[in-house]
Amino acid sequence: MALISKEEFLDLAQFNNEICVSIFIPTHRGGKEVLEGENQKSLKSQLKDIKVKLTEKGISKERIDLIAEPILQLIDDKRFWRHQSDGLAVFASEGILKKFTLPINFEAHNYIAKEFYLKPLAPAFTGDGRFYLLELQISNVALYEATKYSIGEVKIDDITPDQLEDRVGYDYEEKNSKHKTQRNNIGANADGTSTQHGYDAANRDRKNEFLRYFRAVDKGLDTILHDENVPLVVACQDYLFPIYQEANSYKNLYDKCIPGNPADYRNMFELHAKAVEELEPFFTKEKDQKIKTFNELPPERTSTRVTDILPSIFEGKVDTLFLENREDLFGTFDENNMSVDVHNERREDSISLMNYAAKKVIEQGGSVYLIESAFMPEKESKMNALLRYNY
Structure with a gap:
């Protein structure tokens, strides 16, 4: 959604x-x-x-x-x-x-x-970082396709087992009760030595059951993820994640899971929020690369003057726009004459030049980043632009 x-x-x-x-x-x-x-x-x-x-x-x-x-x-x-x-x-x-x-x-x-x-909405359309979120429980499995600002469930019930019992082929609860009884009966042999090895065998059996289940899940997900190149982040209890890592065949499995029991989250939106928090380094990667590119390109491929940037945006020449966060520029822009008049303060005939710029760049499929002043590529200007290669 x-x-x-x-x-x-x-x-x-x-x-x-x-x-x-x-x-x-x-x-x-x-x-x-x-x-x-x-x-x-x-x-x-x-x-x-x-x-x-x-x-x-x-x-x-x-x-x-x-x-x-x-x-x-x-x-x-x-x-x-x-x-x-x-x-x-x-x-x-x-x-x-x-x-x-x-x-x-x-x-x-x-x-x-x-x-x-609409300038404050720019982050919802830039560097959204598409990813998959796998909710993994012994009693349930669900897959979501998401970005930083959206999430929707992917139907997988016809390609993956819904729960452990569907995969291991016998009553898991009954066998688990048997293992529990074995552990309760652990004590000492006649010669006084421990029978702790019975507990270890039960744990090994249980892990193998999880592994078989997760391999079945992985096999089903491969039909969806095979050609993908985005992160898959797993929400599961901590002790299950190493087992899923062993079963996994997807090359972009995120190396950290969302900790805790997924059942404790009230809805997929809470789970999504936690996933976004975990993936924050992934989301900032594209922005950091754009800033690096701006700083490395020759002057003719970048612009820091509002009077030049607005006409370039109107002509579709801007690939990426950097706007200083919590700031604005007011003035007028005559699209017919391509002339920009920047006002020292907002007047009755003023428009927000930043708002105009952000709307146009997003309409054209470009990227808009709201940047704190200390991290602007060119700090002397509140508006920086990275121009497209084909201009």
């Missing part, structure tokens, strides 16, 4: 109206903050601020209420707030409300313009 699709992003990017409201808040997945309604309070605070700004712009109360009412209904929707991630993005205009729960740590922020502010 995609948390926001490219099609939904493009619909928002192409929407224009006299009043477009964009709201971003950090949210909590659970705990005391959720019980005390902190997420709702945060959205309510942003809405209050928006009402003040719209009133100051001379917008009538009737029009403000028309935009605010669906947001108020969302605030009161207790069921909605039970299932949150790290951040919530809300887009509202007259007759439209779109909301997206995302694993992005937004800063609380609102933006009012004639278009929606």
Whole structure:
């Protein structure tokens, strides 16, 4: 399930109206903050601020209420707030409300313009790092295809055994009880020596059962993963992972598992969040490579001037855009004359040049990274661009 699709992003990017409201808040997945309604309070605070700004712009109360009412209904929707991630993005205009729960740590922020502010969503479409997630239990096996911002289950019940009993060919619970009885009867021989070897044999038998089961799982997964070149991360109890590693034939098995019992996670979204946390080095690899490429290329293949970058983006020349996080640039861009005017501060006729740039590059299939100032390739500029090879 995609948390926001490219099609939904493009619909928002192409929407224009006299009043477009964009709201971003950090949210909590659970705990005391959720019980005390902190997420709702945060959205309510942003809405209050928006009402003040719209009133100051001379917008009538009737029009403000028309935009605010669906947001108020969302605030009161207790069921909605039970299932949150790290951040919530809300887009509202007259007759439209779109909301997206995302694993992005937004800063609380609102933006009012004639278009929606989509720059904070850029991470959902860049360096998403596709991977597979295998939920592995003795009583259940499930496979998910995922990125950093999406997850969906892959149907495998016709190619892999559902549980251990389906593979070992006899009643696992009965045999396991027999092993338990053997262990309870371990004591000493007549000469006083230990009979501990009986316990070891039981453990070896059990491991062999797991190994047979996991080999059957691996064989089934091979029909899906054979030509893949993305990580497979396994969620299983720690003691099972070395056995699965022995059974595995997939070349890109991730070398660490998601620890703990997968059954302890409430749903696949919690499991997905833990997998993303484990795979963080994998997700940052592409961004680091792009920055390295920017620093190594000759000047004609890169750009750091906003007045040059915007026309290049309009012409489809930008492969990768680096934007300084928590910053913005305001001004105007005349697409007919390819002229850019950067304003020292936001004016009535200003647009967010960063928002424009991010939307266009994502529309064109390029990459957009939000970078902290200290890690920008060229730190003197808030906007850096890596140009395409064929220009």
